[in-house]
Amino acid sequence: MVGTxxxxxxTTTFNALRAVAARRGVAVGVTSIGRDGExxxxxxxxxxxxxxxPAGTIVALPAGLMPRTPALAILASGETTALGAxxxxxxxxxxxxxxxxxxxxxxxRATMRRLSALVDGPVFVDGAIDRIAPLAGGxxxxxxxxxxxxxxxxxxxxxxxxxxVARLRLPGRDPxxxxxxxxxIEGALDARDAEDLIAHAAGATVVVEDPTxxxxxxxxxxxxxxxxxxxxxxxxxxxxxxxxxxxxxxTLSAAAxxxxxxxxxxxxxxxxxxxxxxxxx
Numbered sequence: 001m002v003g004t005x006x007x008x009x010x011t012t013t014f015n016a017l018r019a020v021a022a023r024r025g026v027a028v029g030v031t032s033i034g035r036d037g038e039x040x041x042x043x044x045x046x047x048x049x050x051x052x053x054p055a056g057t058i059v060a061l062p063a064g065l066m067p068r069t070p071a072l073a074i075l076a077s078g079e080t081t082a083l084g085a086x087x088x089x090x091x092x093x094x095x096x097x098x099x100x101x102x103x104x105x106x107x108x109r110a111t112m113r114r115l116s117a118l119v120d121g122p123v124f125v126d127g128a129i130d131r132i133a134p135l136a137g138g139x140x141x142x143x144x145x146x147x148x149x150x151x152x153x154x155x156x157x158x159x160x161x162x163x164x165v166a167r168l169r170l171p172g173r174d175p176x177x178x179x180x181x182x183x184x185i186e187g188a189l190d191a192r193d194a195e196d197l198i199a200h201a202a203g204a205t206v207v208v209e210d211p212t213x214x215x216x217x218x219x220x221x222x223x224x225x226x227x228x229x230x231x232x233x234x235x236x237x238x239x240x241x242x243x244x245x246x247x248x249x250x251t252l253s254a255a256a257x258x259x260x261x262x263x264x265x266x267x268x269x270x271x272x273x274x275x276x277x278x279x280x281x
Contacts, residue, residue, distance in 0.1 A: 001013050001014045001017070001124070001125070001126055001127055001142075001143050001145060002127040002128060002129040002142060002143075002144055002145065003128075003129060003144070003145040003146065004129065004144065004145070004146040004147075004149075004150045004160050004161060004164050005146075005147075005149045005150040005160075006149060007046075007147070007149040007244075007247070007248070008145045008146050008147045008149045008150060008244055009145045009146075009147050009242055009243070009244030009272075009273075010036075010126065010127075010145040011036055011048065011049040011051065011126060012049050012145075012242075012244065012272060012273065013143060013145045013242045013272055014030075014036075014051070014124060014126045015049065015051065015052055016242075016272035017124055017143075018030065018052070018053070018054070018057070018124060019052075021121060021122070022054045022056075026121040026122075027056040027057065027058070027119050027120060027121045028057055028058070028119060028121045028122055028123065028124055029057070029058040029059070029060070029115035029116065029118060029119040029121070029122070029123040029124070030051070030053065030057060030058070030059050030060070030099060030115075030123070030124045030125075030126070031059065031060040031061065031099060031100075031101050031111055031112070031115060031123070031124075031125055031126075032061075032099040032100050032101050032125065032126040032127070033101050033108060033125060033126070033127045033128050034100065034101065034126075034127075034128050035065075035098065035099075035100040036051060036098065036099055036100070036126040038098050050096045050097075051096065051097060051098065051099050051126070052094070052095075052096050053091045053094065053095050053096075053097065054091065054094050055091050055092055055093055055094060056090070056091060057090075057091040058075070058088065058089070058090055058091075058115060058118045058119045059072070059088075059089055059091060059097070059099060060078070060086055060087070060088050060089075060099075060101065060111050060114070060115055061086070061087060061089075061097070061098070061099045061100055061101075062081045062082075062083035062084050062085070062086060062087070062100050062101075063077075063083065063084030063085050063086075063087050064081075064082075064083030064084045065083055065097065065098045065099065065100050066087055066089070067095065067097050069093075069095060070092070070093065071091060071092060071093035071094070071095035072089040072090070072091060072092070072095065072097075073089055073090045073092050074087055074088070074089050075088045075089055075090055075118065076088045076114070076118075078102075078110065078111055078114055079102040079107035079110055079111060080102070080107075081100065081101070081102045081103060081107075082103070083100060086101070086102060086107075086111055088114060088115070088118060099126065101125075112125065125140075127142075129144075129164065129168075139237070140236075140237065141237050141238075141239045142168065142236055142237060142238045142239065143238075143239065143240050143241070143242060144161065144164060144165060144168070144238055144240070144241045144242070144265075144267075145241070145242045145243075145244065146160060146161040146164070146241060146242070146243060146244070146261060147243055147244030147245060147246070147247065147252075147257070148244060148245055148246055148247030148250050148251065148252050148257075149244070149247050149248070152247075152249070152250050153250075153252070154252050154253065154256045154257050154260045155260065157243075157252070157257060157260070157261065158257075158260040158261050158263070158264035158265075159264065161241055161261045161264060161265050162264040162265050163217055163218055163221070165238055165241070165265040165266075165267060166221070166222075166225075167211055167214050167217070167221060168211050168236050168238045169211070169235075169236070169238050170208075170211040170214065170230060170231065170232045170235060170236075171231050171232070171235065172231060172232060172233070172234075172235035173207055173231045173232065173233050174231070177205075177229070178205045178229075179203060179204055179205040179229055181201065181203070181204035181205070182204065182205050182207070183197070183201055183204050183205070183206045183207070183228075184206075184207045184208075185206060185207065185208045185213070186209075187213065188213050188214075188215045189206075189208050189213055189214050189215060189216065190215045190216065191215070191216050191220060194216050194220055194221070194223075194224045195220075197224060197227065197228055198223060198224055198227045198228075201227075201228055202227045202228065203227075203228065203229075204228050204229070205228070205229040205231060206224075206228045206229065206230050206231070207231050207232065207233060208230075208231075208232050208233075209232065209233050209234060210232050210233065210234040210235070210236065211232055211235070211236050212236075213232070238267065239267065239268075240267055240268045240269065240270065241261050241262070241265055241267050241268070241269045241270070242269070242270050242271065242272055243257045243258045243261050243269055243270070243271050244271070244273070245257050245271070245274075254271050254273075254274040254276055255274075255276055257271070258270065258271045258274075258276045258277065258278045259278045261278075262278035262279030263278075263279070266279075267279060
């Protein structure tokens with residue numbers, strides 16, 4: 001789960017998916033890219049949704065976030081983080097806690113593999129849109145959370161979601177479709193790179209490592225994709241969006257928002273609080 005902005009409903013989506021799994025009797029693993037589930041935002045003090053874990057869940061979190069409670073039974077330790085070693089624990093009693101993960105992509109991949117080995121069900125990762133490189137190239141599914149925090153109108157939120165999905169769903173490299181001229185970009189593709197490619201490499205196939213390396217947005221990204229065949233070596237798989245109509249200064253129509261996001265992104269969209277859906281089979 002990743003969000004288009006702070007307070008876009010990412011942790012609410014995370015809790016909703018976890019709750020569905022619990023109702024179906026499916027044990028899951030959970031962790032986070034970064035730190036999530038704290039009672040209040042560290043910057044503005046606003047209350048945040050807590051991470052709620054039912055019995056049977058396998059959780060990976062740093063030792064520094066490990067709550068002092070008999071609700072967690074430690075199974076193993078793993079990669080090192082700024083808050084101590086990663087701890088893998090089984091939830092034996094329902095618990096509310098903060099979760100976090102290791103800082104590097106390599107360590108995050110190792111943590112996800114360890115969780116997958118410890119649980120029969122899926123692994124849920126509370127992620128960040130600019131830190132999902134560990135998922136690239138695999139068969140992991142990404143759910144994008146968006147909402148009123150990303151714009152003051154239904155149209156603005158839908159446009160932000162469409163832009164994010166277009167960037168994250170960059171197609172994978174296909175040797176059969178590559179143009180005569182092939183340009184491989186190392187590191188990030190920024191605005192200067194984009195302008196140079198548009199001016200001097202029209203019609204070429206341009207390959208970045210993964211979609212998170214695309215550092216441009218909006219009209220410039222659209223212009224670049226019109227000018228070149230833009231692809232990546234390690235694609236991501238965005239499968240759905242969730243919407244949150246509540247913002248600090250505006251409340252949008254829940255039904256209008258879920259429909260607009262589904263239409264703009266071409267993906268199923270869900271409001272997990274209002275129990276609305278659009279674009280879903």
